[in-house]
Amino acid sequence: MASLPEVDTRENPGRYTPMPRWVKVSGVIALVVMLVVVITLLARGPHRPDMTGGGDIPASNTVAPGSGHDSGWWGH
Amino acid sequence: MVMKPRLRKLALTAHLVASMGWLGAVVVFLALAVIGLTSQDAQTMRGAYLVMQPAAWWVLVPLAVASLLTGIVQALGTTWGLFRHYWVLFKLLINVVATVVLLMYMRTFGIMARTASDPATSPSSIRALGASPSQHAALALMLLLVATLLAVYKPKGVTRYGQRKQRAEQAQRRAVSVR
Structure with a gap:
């Protein structure tokens, strides 16, 4: 980590x-x-809501399988 | 403003601790995600998803923010600067992107924790949460490893802004030495 920043020594501005x-x-x-x-x-x-087919996830906790979450615009 | 050597070393130590701590925490999260995905024991599976949320809030987020802030202090307080060298710029971008994605993913941790904590939810439904946590952790690990490599090897490359600043500083030094 002791290396110094390189300097552009050319004269042509x-x-x-x-x-x-x-x-x-x-x-x-x-x-x-x-x-x-x-x-x-x-x-x-x-x-899409409850794609798991199991039907036993409470609606408030529903997530699409394979994606794992809904996180706004990033949403996978 | 260039920091004095002792202060610079303190800032460097803080940045190394935060960044390597973040990297280590991501490795642990990757392990938790894989356990959550593959474990045959329902309790273990639930536990893995339950612990992710508090651990993320108390470990990942503080370390990510600390790494970003100490990195900025390090860059601005040394002759490397924040935008003068490409390797510093790339590290900054990696850090910002990783931190933003992490903060956005916190909601997902919450959803997974709520799902796992519900006794009415079957293990197969918990498993259906998918490979997202492990995918995100693996990607985060790759990004942080790239940032580490950049920090160690410091590949050459001065940005245009950096070249203009260097020439201005050289011109200033020449003007001072002529007097």
């Missing part, structure tokens, strides 16, 4: 060091993951 490859790759991966999550959420649709 008009040019910037290009974005490192790991940042671009990570950004693409994060974007793909977010898209997959959004598509999954949209594909599942809104929660």
Whole structure:
């Protein structure tokens, strides 16, 4: 943890060091993951009450199976 | 404003304790989620879901918030800055996203705890709560491991904002040395 921050020592004020490859790759991966999550959420649709088929869960505690919860806009 | 070495080490210690504590707590939650999903004993299954909610409020949430706050203090109090280096920026984003998702998931913990505590609910219905807790815990663990790797390896990469700040500071130092 003792390493020092890197310093851009170039003199030309008009040019910037290009974005490192790991940042671009990570950004693409994060974007793909977010898209997959959004598509999954949209594909599942809104929660339906008591999908368990057991009929023995009180209405106030009903959750859709496989999703485990309803948590607002994140809702799986 | 750069912190003095002793204060910087104290802030670093606080951040390490909070962050590693958070990581360890997530591992425990993953274990609880797997137990809840796979246990054949009804009592054990109920217990796993029951304990998740208070443990999340008393352990996960405080550690997540502490990690975020100490991380921001660490970044702003050193020459690394908060937005100057990509690895710091990525860690900040990971921390914010993980904390926000955790806070939103607290409602789910409540629902699961209420379901598990109801004696009228059958074990199969509790099992029907699904793999969501284990999925979330596994994803959180992956994110925190990535953040840890970034903190240790500190991959190179200065943002445009960081490059502008460095050049401004260099210009200032040159101006001072010329005088």
